[in-house]
Amino acid sequence: MTDDDATALLRRMMAAAIEAADPAAVLAAHLPEKPTGRCIVVGAGKSAAAMAQALETAWPDVDISGVVVTRYEHAVPTKKITVREAAHPVPDAAGLAAAREIMETAAAAGEGDLVIALISGGGSSLMPMPVAPLTLNEKIIVNKMLLSSGLTIEDMNKVRRRLSLVKGGGLARAVHPAKLVTLAISDVPGDDPAAIASGPTVPDPTAGEDLSPIVDRLGPDLPHVARSILLTPTKEQTPFDVDYRLIATPQLSLEAAARVAREAGLAPTILGDALEGEARELGIAMAGMATWIARQKAPSSPPAILLSGGETTVSIGGKKPGRGGRNTEFLLSLAVALNGHANIHALAADTDGIDGTEDAAGAIIGPDTLARAQRVGMSPKHHLVRHDSYTLFDATGDLIRTGPTLTNVNDFRAVLVR
Incomplete structure (x- = not known):
């Protein structure tokens, strides 16, 4: 599976999740x-x-x-x-x-x-x-x-x-x-x-x-x-x-995405439709799961898909934040934790088409995300600290813009291990 194939599959799964809630x-x-x-x-x-x-x-x-x-x-x-x-x-x-x-x-x-x-x-x-x-x-x-x-x-x-x-x-x-x-x-x-x-x-x-x-x-x-x-x-x-x-419901949308994955010959695992907690912490945890699958070939052999839904949080604290929503923050944290892993791609988006208050539903990352960010003068770790994930993904061209989907079954996350 090429990088383009992985990206296309992730987008098809997201489309199926949204269609299931139309x-x-x-x-x-x-x-x-x-x-x-x-x-x-x-x-x-x-x-x-x-x-x-x-x-x-x-x-x-x-x-x-x-x-x-x-x-x-x-x-x-x-x-x-x-x-x-x-x-x-x-x-x-x-x-x-x-x-x-x-x-x-x-x-x-x-x-x-x-x-x-x-x-x-x-x-x-x-x-x-x-x-x-x-x-x-x-x-x-x-x-x-x-x-x-x-x-x-x-x-x-x-x-x-x-x-x-x-x-x-x-x-x-x-x-x-x-x-x-x-x-x-x-x-x-x-x-x-x-x-x-x-x-x-x-x-x-x-x-x-x-x-x-x-x-x-x-x-x-x-x-x-x-x-x-x-x-x-x-x-x-x-x-x-x-x-x-x-x-x-979120679960029905995840099941629709899982069917797309199976049709493509992948083994999907639905981790749950109610994952909560800090977006960046979930990104780190998901990176650990994905790299385990890539290394140990368990609980299923690659190519595999980890699917999840729910609503994470972004605690700003007293700092003036940059631009971004919980899905792009999750993805930036995931990308930093993966550190350019050659076989892992991911997509995260709000199914209503709007991540937080921005004009994007979410974004998509791949093995070259960090390198491309650095080529355009972006420091992924710096933008993560500033809650400025939107700005980074906008510069790299990785934002997903669907416009309002006119439905809402919360967030959709898919991590693909080739």
Whole structure:
């Protein structure tokens, strides 16, 4: 297998992973029975508009109306469902206006109506509705702190649910007593409904939990109002009936990529769809696994593929960071650890097409990555320390730019050992 063959195969696997989560391909199979009356649609997330379009296509003869919110530049044409756009990953006023419109639409549903909630990753920031007296500006401050805190997505969602009127079942309570069906695309470890977009249609399982350790972790810059709300446990929520349907998950996307690998004659190993931790540390660990396979021919003989998903973190600390997301940081760490290993290639990307806040989904590395970086005046170790992986891969031409994919099953990582 040549270097070009390895690169092409990695790209085909990534394409298969994204296609397996395309709402146009998967949503219709998970719809409930068609309603005899109105179908009211609400929702939020990077895939919300694409999901709304797929629903309209599947049910052309149903009385459908409603509103969803998606990220800027993620809207697609719809005929019956209104699509709003807002900011991600930091909320803005457009998101607050959309959240209010969505809650009003949900509350207008009657007992004989069917409400379908279309939920996907990114919905948390796209649908902000802070608990009073917390303001939107204070919520934005908290959100920025969370993004740079190094907290796990689970702990971040504990904070987001407690500070919101929509999350942690708020949207479901607005819909009652109408029938509610949630169609969701998972972007979180374990596919926990309470974590996907911070669970707007399921009860908050941590409502009564003591969040003081998380508050301490966020530090003294946390707005006073937010601190007060977070340190006041809410009452345990009364369970309510939940018809929650996962239409796409990280595991299904990894399995689709594995099929491509097998068709190419490689032995794929899925390490898991919920790998977490610091991106650079995972890069070092993955380098160790790949070199072990190359050297020991175990647990499978090359050519082999290591596949994984999940969401790593990048802890910035007090330093002013460069440009980059968790996938490019993972890859730069992996490349440094591999030190030009002749038989290992890798790809890592966010399946939504945007790694962090940059315009690339991720990047791809090979045996010559470090040498090419040095030829253009880049020090890989220096850029890794500065969290400046995007800049390096942009200079080497290794960034992967897909544009918005209109789906999101979190990160996709593939390490190929020839």
